[in-house]
Amino acid sequence: MGLLLKIGIPAIAVIALAVVGIFFLFLNNSPDFMLARALSNLGEEMQERIDGTPLKALMMIVDTVNDGTIGIELEYEDRWGDSTSGNVEFSSIIEDRDFALVGDISYEGQDIDFSVYMNKERIAVGSNTIDNNYYGFSYDTFRSDVRSFGNAIGLDSQAMDQFADMVDFINESMNAEAVEFSDTVIVDIFKDFNENLETTSEKVQIVSGGGNVSCTKINYYVTKEALIGLIDGYIDLMENDDSVRTQFDLYSNPLFAEVFPGDYYNSTMSELKRMANEFERSFSGEVICSFFIGSGDRCLRIEIDADVMYDGEGGTVFVLLDFGASAIDSWKFEVSFEDEYESGSVLIDWSYQERGGNIENTVDITIDNDYSSDTVTLSSKWSPVGGAYTLSFSTYWDTYDISGVFTVSGDDFRLSLDNPFSDFTDESFSLVITGKSGAVIRQIDYINIDRWSDTLIPAVENFVTSMFY
Numbered sequence: 001m002g003l004l005l006k007i008g009i010p011a012i013a014v015i016a017l018a019v020v021g022i023f024f025l026f027l028n029n030s031p032d033f034m035l036a037r038a039l040s041n042l043g044e045e046m047q048e049r050i051d052g053t054p055l056k057a058l059m060m061i062v063d064t065v066n067d068g069t070i071g072i073e074l075e076y077e078d079r080w081g082d083s084t085s086g087n088v089e090f091s092s093i094i095e096d097r098d099f100a101l102v103g104d105i106s107y108e109g110q111d112i113d114f115s116v117y118m119n120k121e122r123i124a125v126g127s128n129t130i131d132n133n134y135y136g137f138s139y140d141t142f143r144s145d146v147r148s149f150g151n152a153i154g155l156d157s158q159a160m161d162q163f164a165d166m167v168d169f170i171n172e173s174m175n176a177e178a179v180e181f182s183d184t185v186i187v188d189i190f191k192d193f194n195e196n197l198e199t200t201s202e203k204v205q206i207v208s209g210g211g212n213v214s215c216t217k218i219n220y221y222v223t224k225e226a227l228i229g230l231i232d233g234y235i236d237l238m239e240n241d242d243s244v245r246t247q248f249d250l251y252s253n254p255l256f257a258e259v260f261p262g263d264y265y266n267s268t269m270s271e272l273k274r275m276a277n278e279f280e281r282s283f284s285g286e287v288i289c290s291f292f293i294g295s296g297d298r299c300l301r302i303e304i305d306a307d308v309m310y311d312g313e314g315g316t317v318f319v320l321l322d323f324g325a326s327a328i329d330s331w332k333f334e335v336s337f338e339d340e341y342e343s344g345s346v347l348i349d350w351s352y353q354e355r356g357g358n359i360e361n362t363v364d365i366t367i368d369n370d371y372s373s374d375t376v377t378l379s380s381k382w383s384p385v386g387g388a389y390t391l392s393f394s395t396y397w398d399t400y401d402i403s404g405v406f407t408v409s410g411d412d413f414r415l416s417l418d419n420p421f422s423d424f425t426d427e428s429f430s431l432v433i434t435g436k437s438g439a440v441i442r443q444i445d446y447i448n449i450d451r452w453s454d455t456l457i458p459a460v461e462n463f464v465t466s467m468f469y
Helices: 008-029 033-051 056-066 142-152 157-175 183-195 224-240 242-252 264-282 449-468
Strands: 067-077 083-093 098-107 110-118 122-127 134-138 198-208 211-223 283-294 298-310 313-322 331-339 343-355 358-369 373-382 388-394 399-409 412-418 428-437
Touching: 033 056, 033 283, 033 298, 056 067, 056 083, 056 399, 056 412, 056 428, 110 134, 134 142, 134 449, 142 157, 142 449, 183 224, 198 283, 198 298, 211 224, 224 264, 224 283, 264 283
Parallel strands: none
Antiparallel strands: 067 083, 067 428, 083 098, 098 110, 110 122, 122 134, 198 211, 211 283, 283 298, 298 313, 313 331, 331 343, 343 358, 358 373, 373 388, 388 399, 399 412, 412 428
16 A cells, blocks of 8 residues: 555644644744745735636635625526526625525526525515515524414424524524634744754755746754644644634534534544544654745745655655746646655646736646646636636647636626536526625514414415416
């Protein structure tokens, strides 16, 4: 069995944690200010390159969800000319725990609208398929209010209690105070980790951007003892930090019994300790993280070189992140491994250029192993002024293109996809996604659940009757 298969989750997770830990420490509280500035500058460069593609919409969606409105418009027509269209808007104000989902669908000549409003006190829904009223319930009084409606429709007491348990959980989740990890505790963990690392630095020359470049190489030697200390620090955090326990307490609700059986917190801690013990017993070796810092505190390259033994089997893993001579140079990433049974590598070449008012990105991904070599190419071309873009996916055999328009105005955006599946079907499909910052969610009046037996039931009966007569 190859080392990479045998090493399993524990060692991979711990090594990854160490690498993430190094980056976290250097970016937030690094003893080496030059490296901290270089990694911060690198983050800005990477953000700039991503912003030159329609992937920027994904980042803007995340921001909009905190306080804004995401809209989706869909139009579909099958090969026989039958069409379906619809639009949905999701508005949210995370800080106030206020949410709204409003939409309508047109299908075979019928228009159906719906809306859901949810905040820290209540949930209410409405639709023109019933009677254009809103029906909802208050979390605080649901357990008693549900009885009248449950009795009217013949719901047994156990089912009503289960619904009440669910509403209690929603109430608890919606009104729970936001709890975050203590940044001080996390930084202290990585400070302790850093103290166990040997560090060296030297002046070197590397080839970057087609020429020789002088830079400072900073090496960090990550040993087994340092990794074990990092693991112990995280376990201690999870055992003693109140914010961690608060998150786990949410899963102790009976609603999650089938998904998280038993004591979820203690079983998770036991598994972490088992992984730590397995790692301490079976792992040996060293991981060297090297950072190459050029003029202007620019990070030119990062190398991670691991020569390890796990449970008696050895192998090497090498990671190269080459960021070229500038932000607009070609960036090259490589991950390669070798043990006594197999070897392989993943190579990524990311080129970026601005010309003719367009921003062009091309990413070539090559996967090599002892048996084959395959390359796929992802590319994008986007005009920030007009918004027109093209996304392409290419293999040795085929090329697939998606085009549309992506426009940005401040914190708002509009992204359209024009028939993205035309290479696979003759059916027509278009999608528009919009984002607007700053949501305004209206307050609505609703009929509470204790009155549903007199209002909702007759409305549903009338709707069902109208469908057949």
